[in-house]
Amino acid sequence: MEDLRAKVAEGMRKLYERGLVSSLGGNLSIRSEDRTRIFITPSGSPKWTLQAEDIVEVDMEGNVLNGIKRPSSELPSHLLIYSKRPDVCSVVHAHPVHAVALANSGLLKPPLNVTPEEVLYLNRLSLIDFALPGKGTAEALSGVIPISDVIVIKNHGAFSFGKNVEEAIARIEILEEASKMIYLQLSIEHEPKRIPKEIAEEIKKIYKKD
Numbered sequence: 001m002e003d004l005r006a007k008v009a010e011g012m013r014k015l016y017e018r019g020l021v022s023s024l025g026g027n028l029s030i031r032s033e034d035r036t037r038i039f040i041t042p043s044g045s046p047k048w049t050l051q052a053e054d055i056v057e058v059d060m061e062g063n064v065l066n067g068i069k070r071p072s073s074e075l076p077s078h079l080l081i082y083s084k085r086p087d088v089c090s091v092v093h094a095h096p097v098h099a100v101a102l103a104n105s106g107l108l109k110p111p112l113n114v115t116p117e118e119v120l121y122l123n124r125l126s127l128i129d130f131a132l133p134g135k136g137t138a139e140a141l142s143g144v145i146p147i148s149d150v151i152v153i154k155n156h157g158a159f160s161f162g163k164n165v166e167e168a169i170a171r172i173e174i175l176e177e178a179s180k181m182i183y184l185q186l187s188i189e190h191e192p193k194r195i196p197k198e199i200a201e202e203i204k205k206i207y208k209k210d
């Protein structure tokens, strides 16, 4: 399982390098192929220092199986997402600042329809109100997990999930890219230019053929 630990550490460092989390914010997990365990980032460690040996292995009830550190305090949300979504094998929690700022101001309105990637990968985007980190956030996420691939939490951050870590990270990047675009457009104009609904449907059809 060294490979999955290394992947978790590398994914988290990447989110830090991209400015999608601060040194002590965010967390990332990958579910094992046999679906009995998850590998998750530890609580408190600076993200840019993370290595494979820092990653914590827990069972699907959250019991630590291996690891020298404590698992992330957002572990309850990761476990809940895996239990409700058999299709998901990686969960990312990041702090994309433009997305959260727009959500706080009531300006992140799904469907965003601002870029082709966003039409495809963020078509199941949900927003929820702030809840206390840990169990409180897991409870608040619960209702929208089955209908979402990305969930923005006001005054906090976002969860994204996918069939693998690459997809989960891409969703966070696309969310922040689209949000930055809307933010910049709003600072110049009053209403962001959106791809018309019928064109957004066409984009989905084009990529479905591949």
Ligand SMILES: [Zn+2]
Binding pocket: 025, 026, 093, 094, 095, 156, 157
């Ligand atoms: Zn957070």
